[in-house]
Amino acid sequence: MRTNKISDEERIKAFKLAKKPEVIEKQKLNVRYHVEDFDVNDRPRRFLEAFAAILKHSNYRMALDHYSRVVSRCALCATTCQIYQATGDLEDIPCRRSELLLNVYRRHFTLGGLLKGRISGKDFLTDEKIQEMADGFWNCTACRRCTLECPMGVDHGLITHLGRYILSEIGIAPRALVVSTREQLEGASRNTSAIPIPALKDTLEFLEDDMLEEKSVNIKFPIDVDGSDYVFFPAVSDFLMEAETLMGIAAVFTATGDSWTIGTGYYDGINYGLFYNDRIMERIIRNVDEETDRLHGKNVLIGECGHASRTAKNFMPTFCGGKDARCVVSILEYTHKVWKEGKLKLDPNVVTEKVAYHDPCNFARQRWIVNQPREVLKSFCKNYVEMTPSGENNICCGGGGGTVSIDEIRPYRTTVGGKLKADQIRKSGCDILVAPCANCKKQLRELVEDQGINCQVVGLHDLIYKAIIFDDSLIVKKEGLIFDKPDFSSKEEN
Amino acid sequence: MESLLDFARGPLFRLCFTIMILGLARILSLDVWAIYKAYRKAGDKRMPWKLILSRAWEWFFPVKRISRNFQMYSVISILFHAGLIIVPLFLLAHIQLWKGSVGISWIALPYGWTFSLTIATIVLAVSLFIGRLVIKQARLLSRKQDYLWLLLLLLPFATGFICSNLNISPQSYQFFMLIHVLSGELIFILIPFSKIAHCVLAPLSQVVCAVAWKFPPKTDDDICTTLNKKGAPI
Numbered sequence A: 001m002r003t004n005k006i007s008d009e010e011r012i013k014a015f016k017l018a019k020k021p022e023v024i025e026k027q028k029l030n031v032r033y034h035v036e037d038f039d040v041n042d043r044p045r046r047f048l049e050a051f052a053a054i055l056k057h058s059n060y061r062m063a064l065d066h067y068s069r070v071v072s073r074c075a076l077c078a079t080t081c082q083i084y085q086a087t088g089d090l091e092d093i094p095c096r097r098s099e100l101l102l103n104v105y106r107r108h109f110t111l112g113g114l115l116k117g118r119i120s121g122k123d124f125l126t127d128e129k130i131q132e133m134a135d136g137f138w139n140c141t142a143c144r145r146c147t148l149e150c151p152m153g154v155d156h157g158l159i160t161h162l163g164r165y166i167l168s169e170i171g172i173a174p175r176a177l178v179v180s181t182r183e184q185l186e187g188a189s190r191n192t193s194a195i196p197i198p199a200l201k202d203t204l205e206f207l208e209d210d211m212l213e214e215k216s217v218n219i220k221f222p223i224d225v226d227g228s229d230y231v232f233f234p235a236v237s238d239f240l241m242e243a244e245t246l247m248g249i250a251a252v253f254t255a256t257g258d259s260w261t262i263g264t265g266y267y268d269g270i271n272y273g274l275f276y277n278d279r280i281m282e283r284i285i286r287n288v289d290e291e292t293d294r295l296h297g298k299n300v301l302i303g304e305c306g307h308a309s310r311t312a313k314n315f316m317p318t319f320c321g322g323k324d325a326r327c328v329v330s331i332l333e334y335t336h337k338v339w340k341e342g343k344l345k346l347d348p349n350v351v352t353e354k355v356a357y358h359d360p361c362n363f364a365r366q367r368w369i370v371n372q373p374r375e376v377l378k379s380f381c382k383n384y385v386e387m388t389p390s391g392e393n394n395i396c397c398g399g400g401g402g403t404v405s406i407d408e409i410r411p412y413r414t415t416v417g418g419k420l421k422a423d424q425i426r427k428s429g430c431d432i433l434v435a436p437c438a439n440c441k442k443q444l445r446e447l448v449e450d451q452g453i454n455c456q457v458v459g460l461h462d463l464i465y466k467a468i469i470f471d472d473s474l475i476v477k478k479e480g481l482i483f484d485k486p487d488f489s490s491k492e493e494n
Numbered sequence B: 001m002e003s004l005l006d007f008a009r010g011p012l013f014r015l016c017f018t019i020m021i022l023g024l025a026r027i028l029s030l031d032v033w034a035i036y037k038a039y040r041k042a043g044d045k046r047m048p049w050k051l052i053l054s055r056a057w058e059w060f061f062p063v064k065r066i067s068r069n070f071q072m073y074s075v076i077s078i079l080f081h082a083g084l085i086i087v088p089l090f091l092l093a094h095i096q097l098w099k100g101s102v103g104i105s106w107i108a109l110p111y112g113w114t115f116s117l118t119i120a121t122i123v124l125a126v127s128l129f130i131g132r133l134v135i136k137q138a139r140l141l142s143r144k145q146d147y148l149w150l151l152l153l154l155l156p157f158a159t160g161f162i163c164s165n166l167n168i169s170p171q172s173y174q175f176f177m178l179i180h181v182l183s184g185e186l187i188f189i190l191i192p193f194s195k196i197a198h199c200v201l202a203p204l205s206q207v208v209c210a211v212a213w214k215f216p217p218k219t220d221d222d223i224c225t226t227l228n229k230k231g232a233p234i
């Protein structure tokens, strides 16, 4: 089999531990990510308790039973996993990793396993096995690409998801994610980047001024507008890092005239729950729903973010009203729709560089959003190139499954996780890589930087912002450009 | 020997065949029941049927699914499965047996076809065995049963081939036939209780995956109660 292994040097870099030996000793855990201190006593028992509780109140048992019966150990999944391809470590073969949890399940939660265990007195869950899981499940980026390759249809991403969930219930979860969600759910700012409302308003005001100057159009970020069609939840980090994306989105709404708003009660679309804990995920989804309720909004609109869109789309009906749940729209779907309706005019002469599109796994793996952004891009980027494989078969950016937010593992992400992606980007020769996902963008930027690839990583709306052509009626006459401060208290939509 | 063969072909065959059918029916209904229960519990009832069916369909004719990196291994495995199903099902001699005992029959493949398919299946089984041994990823993952199954599946094919194509003495014929029948019956019995149950379960995998991602609506509350974590900080 062809593997694409990293060099020895890269390996040393990727696997360098950022932690002090005392910490490892104290936490009885040797993993690359930082973990908050947790009760280290009796871990196996507590793991099993958490596992039992989760099985009782979830649907995982059905999948685990099915998977335990069908796994054939053919090793085909090894050929797709970007992690295994890069490390060549047999522990990184998806099926092998999934077996870590399936074995615990068989041994402790099935009749046959319990009997066999009783008789042989072997195969108890041990601290070492928990250590292996804590390592393995956070090596995986939960991109679910291997699922497509598995002839038995085993969803290794689901098993990673469940494994992390159980581990987090006993305190083993990356501190970066836990701290962020704590701020989001229990902190004063109610968002993962801890952006207070005044700072948010300042930022938006500043962007509005910028846009007025650049485009001569009064492009607004409507705040707390009651009864809008769309209540907007971007990955909150966009307010800090992706100004152009936000400006592009605001520009699209200005061009179409549809009503949208950002709510100051809750404005974070990020949902790290998807990456490590279903309970957390549920709470975050409920917050999104409540804020939309408060503002009497019709639809939830999620910004350029794969995991935020997928969680809202898939789990809003789960946790907030079944088939009566409110509609969740991704900004990619919205923009594609209005573009198709002819409401969005894009100048084909602005973006002349070679442009490629990266599919965020959470959009493409289930064939949800694959062609829509491509159609829009191709309509105004003359020099569009396709990377292969793409679409549902795309290669993960290497920072999926929340790993991108764990800064201390950056070397791992950019040498191991993103190795295949880096090769793919290099091969495409693109100057601009469009990745409509906050996570992918962060990871890909770090990846191209660390790998020395000369390419700019942007969002879809960054390019739209550049190329958008506004109706003459929207253009503010030059003399009107005496920058009046935009009025945020206004309930009117522009 | 002859009476033993008659017994193996007659009552024993019926018994084993029934065990297989009942066993598979049991396992299939358990699986379907579990899926149904999970679906009932799920807060979101929308099902991506188009995706499920198209992915399941792709695996029925897995041309599109040939692994890019493990091409040989993957093609061999697909062909092996095809041989495994086609040969016993469409072999004239088998169909005649069915006709003689239960009175049903279906079209048979011409002799030349089954002849070559049998050889092919044997060669493929051996190659898969070797594949599992020499491909380091597969070797690492393989359990004892994964090798044993290949050997066991090889047995009825090899003996069947000997009986129908080689000029051997009646005693040897009976001996090989007995092994042919008994090994087939052993396979029947084991199917529902082993990984070979995937013959009926695998087509459901895509549904399992879709339903598994549909969670019950009150996870947080329920689990916090069970784990005594109500009101605990994150």
Ligand code: SF4
Binding pocket: A080, A081, A082, A083, A084, A093, A094, A139, A140, A141, A142, A143, A144, A145, A146, A147, A156, A157, A160, A396
């Ligand atoms: S989900 Fe992605 S990273 Fe994880 S094992 Fe599968 S292919 Fe590898």
